[in-house]
Amino acid sequence: MIVSHPSGNGPVLRAQEVDVVRDGNHLLRQISLTVRRGEHWALLGANGAGKSTLLNLLGAVTHPTRGVVEVLGRRLGRVDMRELRSYLGHVDPRHAPDSPLQVREVVLTGLTNTIALVPRWEPTEEESRRADHLIELLGMGSRGEARWPTLSQGERGRALIARALMPSPRLLLFDEPATGLDLAAREQLLGSIDALRHEHPSLATVLVTHHLEELPASTTHAMLLRKGHCLASGPVDDVLTTDLISACFDHPVRITRGEGRWSAKAATLVTAS
Numbered sequence: 001m002i003v004s005h006p007s008g009n010g011p012v013l014r015a016q017e018v019d020v021v022r023d024g025n026h027l028l029r030q031i032s033l034t035v036r037r038g039e040h041w042a043l044l045g046a047n048g049a050g051k052s053t054l055l056n057l058l059g060a061v062t063h064p065t066r067g068v069v070e071v072l073g074r075r076l077g078r079v080d081m082r083e084l085r086s087y088l089g090h091v092d093p094r095h096a097p098d099s100p101l102q103v104r105e106v107v108l109t110g111l112t113n114t115i116a117l118v119p120r121w122e123p124t125e126e127e128s129r130r131a132d133h134l135i136e137l138l139g140m141g142s143r144g145e146a147r148w149p150t151l152s153q154g155e156r157g158r159a160l161i162a163r164a165l166m167p168s169p170r171l172l173l174f175d176e177p178a179t180g181l182d183l184a185a186r187e188q189l190l191g192s193i194d195a196l197r198h199e200h201p202s203l204a205t206v207l208v209t210h211h212l213e214e215l216p217a218s219t220t221h222a223m224l225l226r227k228g229h230c231l232a233s234g235p236v237d238d239v240l241t242t243d244l245i246s247a248c249f250d251h252p253v254r255i256t257r258g259e260g261r262w263s264a265k266a267a268t269l270v271t272a273s
């Protein structure tokens with residue numbers, strides 16, 4: 001399949017002074033963000049802070065009310081959103097095929113951007129080899145023939161990442177990929193995300209989560225959202241600090257980073273005796 005990918009130069013994503021207003025409510029106010037090749041952003045914030053609203057803009061799902069959003073160099077409002085979406089990978093653990101496909105088949109539907117196999121469509125040999133490679137990369141090598149209903153939630157999440165990678169996107173968006181996973185499944189998933197970032201050094205990613213423990217060690221940048229505003233944005237070690245995270249979640253926490261990963265614990269309150 002030959003596709004004309006949007007321009008490879010310039011930022012992968014650019015949002016400039018973006019507002020989103022729905023039913024008179026400001027869901028996002030004056031948000032600006034630039035994501036470049038090889039950068040891995042975390043979008044963090046409490047429930048209702050506006051993370052999914054922002055991810056939907058970056059994924060060319062919705063338009064801003066005001067401001068400019070450019071995805072892969074193309075400005076929303078001036079391009080076919082459906083076509084633009086076919087150039088990026090959007091991993092949402094709530095997505096599911098509508099029939100009991102095998103893992104390999106689910107991964108191949110990433111090429112047709114459909115929830116089922118397209119009748120009479122056949123992958124080329126190269127596409128089949130790529131699907132097998134991605135299944136292996138995501139640690140699912142022994143599960144290629146397994147059917148969707150028999151997969152654990154963690155396996156489904158990793159199959160969906162392999163699916164999103166099929167068209168070789170330059171941008172991958174993750175919407176709370178570790179939600180509902182047990183400890184082992186979460187660690188496998190985060191390890192897989194680190195591995196794919198290592199194998200594709202020019203890939204850019206944006207990952208939404210509420211939990212610092214769910215951030216891969218390969219995260220390079222972060223944006224903190226609070227009530228639709230950007231509280232902080234930049235290199236990860238400047239943003240994931242005790243003071244900023246406490247302000248973001250309206251709760252005193254202490255942030256530590258060990259072996260590349262982050263954790264947050266309630267800060268001990270010092271009371272006057």
Ligand SMILES: Nc1ncnc2c1ncn2[C@@H]1O[C@H](COP(=O)(O)OP(=O)(O)OP(=O)(O)O)[C@@H](O)[C@H]1O
Nearest residue numbers: 022023025027045046047048049050051052053054
């Ligand atoms: N179409 C809409 N009309 C009005 N309000 C909306 C609409 N969509 C979302 N909201 C509200 O906008 C706010 C931001 O929602 P959003 O889903 O972006 O937050 P979030 O940070 O992703 O939250 P969560 O972590 O709970 O998923 C919420 O208060 C939500 O109820």
